[in-house]
Amino acid sequence: MVNTQLFKTTSGALAPAANAVNQSGARAYGHDARHRLAQLAATGCMTQTFHADAHTQLDDVLSLAQEVDPVFLAKTAVYARQAGHMKDMPALLAAVLAQRDIALLRPVFGRVIDNGKMLRNFVQILRSGQTGRKSLGTRPKKLVQDWLLRASEQRLLQASIGTAPTLADVVRMVHPKPAEAWRAAWFAWLIGRPFDEAALPPATLAFERFKRVLLSGRTEGATADDLPPVPFQMLTALPLNGDHWARIAAQGSWQMVRQNLNAFARHGVFDRPGMTDQLAARLRDPKAVASARVLPYQLMTAFNAAADVPAAIREALQDAMEAALTNVPAIDGQVVVCPDVSGSMSSSVTGWRGTATSTVRCIDVAALVAAALVRKNPGCRVMPFEHSVVKVALNPRDSVMTNAAKLAAVGGGGTSVSAPLKQLNQERASVDLVVIVSDNESWVDARRHGATETMVQWSAIKARCPKAKLVCIDIQPGATTQALERDDVLNVGGFSDAVFRIVGDFAAGDTRAGHWVREIEGVTLDPQ
Incomplete structure (x- = not known):
């Protein structure tokens, strides 16, 4: 009699066999x-x-x-x-x-x-x-x-x-x-x-003269009006007063202001009349946000770190986040987003860099992507997962920051990328687009032979929902994926707002598998 464990009948089309091993040792x-x-x-x-x-x-x-x-x-x-x-x-x-x-x-x-x-x-x-x-x-x-x-x-x-x-x-x-x-x-x-x-050119000459006067203890020639037009890092080692710091903040670029909010608070900038409103207006300005090419996770970094700034500044950062996410698509049909909240997602999104290690974790970015999709797609279903799906209730009318914080508060356990797909199959749910946000290092659901469990479960969904599409967003570098790229499966990496555009294009049929390589091939090189 045939061994039914070896030759078990599975639902859906035959899933392709895995051909590599990930960093967790799974297929x-x-x-x-x-x-x-x-x-x-x-x-x-x-x-x-x-x-x-x-x-x-x-x-x-x-x-x-x-x-x-x-x-x-x-x-x-x-x-x-x-x-x-x-x-x-x-x-x-x-x-x-x-x-x-x-x-x-x-x-x-x-x-x-x-x-x-x-x-x-x-x-x-x-x-x-x-x-x-x-x-x-x-x-x-x-x-x-x-x-x-x-x-x-x-x-x-x-x-x-x-x-x-x-x-x-x-x-x-x-x-x-x-x-x-x-x-x-x-x-x-x-x-x-x-x-x-x-x-010496004008700015450098002005700096040398300003520094000489300031270090001499005199005030004439070293007031805020005399501040030289040089990068503020060249000035911070000098004995600056509150007026100097207020002028630095007022003249700083958008990114410079975002990165130094706590420094401005320490030096009394927000205590100066009108400075809080002035800096808040700049931070929330949609044109300034677009021009700064700010990444959404950088705004999350600023928001999480800005504990001692006025409430108006924190609110402006939330408004800036909404402006930075203009590329988040509104997608037709039933959308399911699945952020990975397993233990490995607690690591810093940009890796360990000693004292410069980012406080933003992989789970924060996964939560941010999910919250952004919910904000633009109120009917979007959220299925956080570790070794299984975790229940979290989100209000689509809440801010992206608020919902991201709720999701990021969940965490721990092993990684099973197939868990939300398995639950969708158990429910026989109808879906049009599934977005998985993970580090792709699935191991709890590892199979010894054949396809990955993710592809087995996805094949079953495709048998029920032939037009469904799957996007796997990998937010940390890796050479493997749990879902083989093809016309209905897209693997995309990173955590910039460009990811949202790509997801929207793929859902609408305007982007095919292999988009990254095609985009790179489309780069033109200047004549030599």
Whole structure:
């Protein structure tokens, strides 16, 4: 008699067999090299996460960067910076390109190395030896020199903020030869050599004079009206008063204000007449939010950290969150969103970075995605899961922040990505779109052979709901997924508002599987 345990009849179409193992040791589906590189480039943090250490992620990226063709590598670097707003990853890919195809580096360089921090990242990565060389080399050195010789005074001042390496280290390394007197004086000032103060450009000259007067103890020439137009980090080591701090806040960029709310509170900025209303108005301004390219999770970071600021500022951050989520789609049909609330989701979303580790956890981002979809789709069903589905009641009229906090308060247990799909099958529920937000490291539901449990359960749903679609959002880097990508299954990574646009397009039939690779292939490279 046939062994019915081996040849058990399952509902739905035959699910494809898994071909890889995830970081938890369970069966999964592997992405091809281009998709894996695209995913890591868009979401990779190259720091310690719950499932992978920084060196493993770096090794994966370096291996994949050698495996794909140089043109795709170049386009991925541009995409990671301009669309993904990543920092370390595009600099790393540009550094690999310097070793693989130096001719392609020139059209990519200016689009990836678009500010001083990126320049310092690029130099540090090249000199580390991780990409196969420890020197810049003639052509990369020339590109760095050109950046230094073309940058405005303000860009140079901003680039001078930060270490490892400092901009002074970079200047000493590449020896730029400026044609302008002001630039020669500025470089000498930067690296601590004798300089002609009268030749310094206006902002740097004003800073030097302001600092000299302030440190002398005099007030004339060092009032808030005399504050030099330099990055505020250059001023904070000076003995500033409340008027100075209020002026810094009033003149700061949107992102700078968001990042320094607690510092402003400590220095009495919100005690100044009108300052609370002024800063709140700027934070909630939809145009300013869009221009700042703020990621939704960054607003969550600011909101969670801003404990000592006025209520009006916290309310403005909630309004800014609503503005930042304009790409959240209204989707026809029955939508189900499934945020992973298992124990692994308690790790920092950008990985462990020592004292710079983000307070925002993976579970916070998963909750944010779910709450945002509920806000735009009031009939959306939410099924948080760990080893099984957890019951949580959400009010679609509550703010995104409020509902996200409710979901993030749930947590613990093992990961079973298939759990919400299994419950939908048990209920014989009708669905049009299922969105799973997870780190994709399912192990509780691991099967020894054949397909993953997620694909088995999804196949059963498809048998009942032929037009249903599944989106798996992976919010941390990984080389595998629990659901094989195909016309009805989309794997997408990251936690920017662009994810919502992609989900909406896929639900409407405007995006097919493999969208990341196609978007990267659509990047045009400037003529060499």
